[in-house]
Amino acid sequence: MGSRWKRWFCELLRVPPEPQPPDGTPASIQTFLAGNNYYRWRVIQFCIVQFFIGLTIAAMLAAPLLSKKPHTAQFITVWTFIVAGVVSGWALAALCGLIRITLDYQMRWYIVTDRSLRIRSGIWRVNEMTMTFANVQEIRVNAGPLQKLLGLSDVVVSSAGGSTHPGASHAARFAGVDNGDSIRDLITDRLRQYRDTGLGDPDAHKPAPLAAEDAARALLAEVRALRASGVLY
Amino acid sequence: MTEIPAHIAAIARPSKKLWPYYVCVAVMTGLGFPVTIVVLFFKYHTMRYRFDAEGIRMSWGILFRQETVVNYARIQDIHLSSNFIERWFGIARIVVQTASGSAMGNLTLEGLTNCEEMRDFLYSRMRGAKEAHAHPATEDGLAGILAEIAGEVRVIRAALEKKRDG
Numbered sequence: 001m002g003s004r005w006k007r008w009f010c011e012l013l014r015v016p017p018e019p020q021p022p023d024g025t026p027a028s029i030q031t032f033l034a035g036n037n038y039y040r041w042r043v044i045q046f047c048i049v050q051f052f053i054g055l056t057i058a059a060m061l062a063a064p065l066l067s068k069k070p071h072t073a074q075f076i077t078v079w080t081f082i083v084a085g086v087v088s089g090w091a092l093a094a095l096c097g098l099i100r101i102t103l104d105y106q107m108r109w110y111i112v113t114d115r116s117l118r119i120r121s122g123i124w125r126v127n128e129m130t131m132t133f134a135n136v137q138e139i140r141v142n143a144g145p146l147q148k149l150l151g152l153s154d155v156v157v158s159s160a161g162g163s164t165h166p167g168a169s170h171a172a173r174f175a176g177v178d179n180g181d182s183i184r185d186l187i188t189d190r191l192r193q194y195r196d197t198g199l200g201d202p203d204a205h206k207p208a209p210l211a212a213e214d215a216a217r218a219l220l221a222e223v224r225a226l227r228a229s230g231v232l233y
Numbered sequence: 234m235t236e237i238p239a240h241i242a243a244i245a246r247p248s249k250k251l252w253p254y255y256v257c258v259a260v261m262t263g264l265g266f267p268v269t270i271v272v273l274f275f276k277y278h279t280m281r282y283r284f285d286a287e288g289i290r291m292s293w294g295i296l297f298r299q300e301t302v303v304n305y306a307r308i309q310d311i312h313l314s315s316n317f318i319e320r321w322f323g324i325a326r327i328v329v330q331t332a333s334g335s336a337m338g339n340l341t342l343e344g345l346t347n348c349e350e351m352r353d354f355l356y357s358r359m360r361g362a363k364e365a366h367a368h369p370a371t372e373d374g375l376a377g378i379l380a381e382i383a384g385e386v387r388v389i390r391a392a393l394e395k396k397r398d399g
Contacts, residue, residue, distance in 0.1 A: 014320035020349075022356060023363075115361055124317050130352065131310040134361025159309040160332035161339075170310060170330060194361070216378040223385040227392075 009103060009123075019120040022130055024113025032110040032183060037150035038176025039105040044146075046101055050094050057090055100124070110174045112186060117157065119172045129172050133190045135159040141180045153180030157187060240347075241284050241354050247344025250322045252277050254344070257318050282342065289329065291340055303340045305358035307331045313352050327351055 009015075021029045061083050065071070071079075103123045111118045116132040137160050143153035155174035174183055255273035262269045276293050283290040288304040309332050315325035325348035329340040345351055356362050 013317055016320075115363075116356070116359075122314075126315055126320070128313040128352075129310055130313075130356055132356075132359050132361030135309045135359070159330070161309055161330055172310070213375045213378065216375055216382065220378055220382050220385065223382060223389065227385060227389055 006103065006106065009099065010107070013123060015103075015107060015123060015126060019109055019111065019118060019128055021111045022113055022116045022118045024115045028112075028114035030112045030186070032112070032174060032177055032179070034105055034108050034176040035150075035152050035178030037152050037178065039102070041147065041150050041152060041176060042101045042105060043098075046097060050097075053090065057086060061086060108175070110177070110183075112183070112190075114190060117172055117187070119174070121175070131157065131159055131172050133187070134194050136187070136191055136194075139184055139187055139191075141184050143180070147176075151178050152176050153178075155180045155183045155187075237284055237286060238354065241351070244282050244284060244351075246282065247277070247280050247342075248324055248346045250324045250346065251280075251344030254319060254322050254324060277344075280343070289340060289342075291342065301340050303329055303331055305355070306360055308355060308359045311352055311355050311359070313348055315348075324348075327355070329355065 021031070061079075064079065100123055104121065107121070107123060109118075109120045111120075115134075116130060118128065118130045120126070120128045136157055138156075138158040140156045140158070141153050142156060147153060155177060157172045157174070159170045161170040174180070177183060255277055256270065259266050259270040259273055275295050279295055280293040281291070288302060288307075290300065290302045292298065292300040309330045312328040312330070313325060314328065319325055324344050324346055327342040327345060327348060329342070331339045333339060342351065
């Protein structure tokens with residue numbers, strides 16, 4: 001879609017500009033976009049659905065005309081108007097759907113920093129999700145046969161909880177990326193920092209015991225004991 | 234516990250723009266308008282927010298009163314969402330999720346005009362938002378202990394040098 005049309009639609013729908021990345025080391029910020037084939041994949045899905053809708057409409061509109069009962073001229077006229085109205089409505093809805101798919105593909109961002117991820121998607125309803133890696137419970141990479149053929153996959157990063165409500169799901173979806181494995185590896189690498197359960201339990205704030213820290217404490221105790229013994233004075 | 238910014242603490246009610254949005258929502262329910270508008274009227278007028286150092290408290294309702302408390306440290310993820318009509322009114326909603334099994338969002342802050350600022354504030358209070366590395370507290374603790382050891386060793390060295398010099 002041309003940038004002029006895109007700008008016009010975005011202004012009409014008041015779609016906010018590209019999201020700001022969440023806090024993190026500037027060097028660690030990486031922005032991923034849906035793969036080029038994701039758009040093709042969505043258009044193929046759209047065309048299949050529209051094909052079946054078209055077949056259904058055609059069957060419904062043709063059924064009265066196929067009956068053996070003779071039709072009056074008035075009936076034919078009225079029916080022609082109905083057919084024209086339904087087909088025009090369908091074509092308009094299909095055009096709007098195609099515009100929505102195009103904009104949805106272009107206005108989709110997946111941002112990863114060293115601490116968190118942020119995903120923005122949607123045109124009519126804009127959804128932005130922010131999740132810290134400290135809360136991540138699971139990473140999944142999904143790809144169906146056709147997606148595999150197009151070199152696409154969905155990376156789904158989930159936190160704890162059972163919400164499945166649209167717009168409030170616990171899963172951050174990197175939909176239609178063509179580098180799913182590298183995104184998975186990147187997030188897995190980020191998760192290595194965290195050893196707690198990721199459930200916000202108070203104990204999670206306490207650092208995990210480290211051998212180096214224990215050793216340092218033991219050394220401190222020894223040195224203090226040495227000074228306190230008085231042999232040095 | 235660090236204090237929260239004054240402008241966040243001052244938020245106690247949704248924006249006034251929420252009411253015309255609710256009217257639009259009620260109109261869109263068609264025949265359900267008379268019931269929906271009454272419910273939303275009381276929801277709007279009784280909705281209260283409180284942001285303190287520990288977490289968020291939200292309440293609304295008269296006959297069926299609902300109150301939700303979410304601790305910042307328990308936030309799992311933050312959703313900032315807005316539909317076309319909300320954006321025309323200049324408002325948005327923030328859905329705060331915890332690890333509970335609620336099918337809906339745990340806490341929905343509606344009628345926010347400064348939603349990005351609020352999102353950044355909530356994000357800054359989430360677990361893991363400020364931790365640049367694995368266990369900063371551990372590393373800080375280790376660094377502190379090592380600094381103390383260095384201090385102790387310095388004292389010992391001074392004592393030994395004094396003894397040597399007679």
